[in-house]
Amino acid sequence: MKMEKIFKISLTIFLLILAVACGKNEGRTSDGKKKYIIAVDLIYPPFSYKENNQNMGIDVELIKAIAKEEGFEVEIKPMDFGGIIPAIQSGQLDGAIAGANITEDRKKVVDFSEPYYDAGLVAVVNKNNKAIKTAKDLEGKRLVVKNGTAGARYAEENLKGKAQVRVYEDTTSMLKAVENNQADAAFEDYPVIAYTLKITPDAKLKIGTEKLTNDKNGFMVKKGTNKELLGKFNKGLKALKENGEYQKIINKYTK
CATH class of the missing domain: 3.40.190.10 (Periplasmic binding protein-like II)
Known part of the structure; x- marks a missing residue:
């Protein structure tokens, strides 16, 4: 009976160790x-x-x-x-x-x-947009952001109740909304949009503002x-x- 109890305890300890080991990705x-x-x-x-x-x-x-x-x-x-x-x-x-x-x-x-x-956040606008040049100009506009990003946080903290904000799950769809005039501006990190415009010079987009943050x-x-x-x-x-x-x-x- 004692041996059976010892065996059960040992088995329990082994299974706990195995569970911990399996829980690690590395x-x-x-x-x-x-x-x-x-x-x-x-x-x-x-x-x-x-x-x-x-x-x-x-x-x-x-x-x-x-x-x-x-x-x-x-x-x-x-x-x-x-x-x-x-x-x-x-x-x-x-x-x-x-x-x-x-x-x-x-x-x-x-x-x-x-x-x-x-990094640093900027507002991205359609090439033909001449109305957005400063942070103040974003008020009352249709804005798009990517879920969980600095842009989404900036809109929540600075433009809640002052602009229409729509959330996307990926950068491509977000920028397409601006390019197709479904939105007035998107928020994106400067290096990201600078790279995007570099490799797609025909895109109907431009950087509309100076850096809004210093992230x-x-x-x-x-x-x-x-x-x-x-x-x-x-x-x-x-x-x-x-x-x-x-x-x-x-x-x-x-x-």
Whole structure:
């Protein structure tokens, strides 16, 4: 009877250990390197996008370069931005590099790295629009934002009740609404829209305002649970800035 009880206790402990182990995404490759599941935004050029069925962009190349520098592997998982933080919180992801602005609200639910990119929000308008040049001009207009982004937050904090705001799940659809005169302006990070206009000179869009914010982007992990990965990111980022690799990646997509 005593042996049966000991066996049951041992089995329970084993199952608990197994459950904890299975709950972690990080694994190891055949050569013993740690492997992390890292999300990027599904469509967010120049930070992340698909080209010839390959994941491309600043965020993608940066996390791969940091992984190489710090001796770990990454599995890139493109996702809609709105689902990334919930996936980090639920343990489906080890981290995310998705052009996410570092904010006080987000700091309550995730831990951020040191800033890896200085961004800034601008209003994007139709090429023929001459009415929007300042933040004040956005009042009373039809605005579109991408769910969960700095643009959505800016509209909520500064234009609630002062303008019509419609939410989209992806950047392409949001900008199409402006191009097709279904909206007067969209909010987007300056590097994103600058890159978009660079590769699509025929787009019926232009930057309508100066930068409205001074946001910084950070790498995200689950709050209080992944200091090791966060430390590797910060250390690798510092090394890439010192050896010039960081600037090479940035210049590739923004110059």
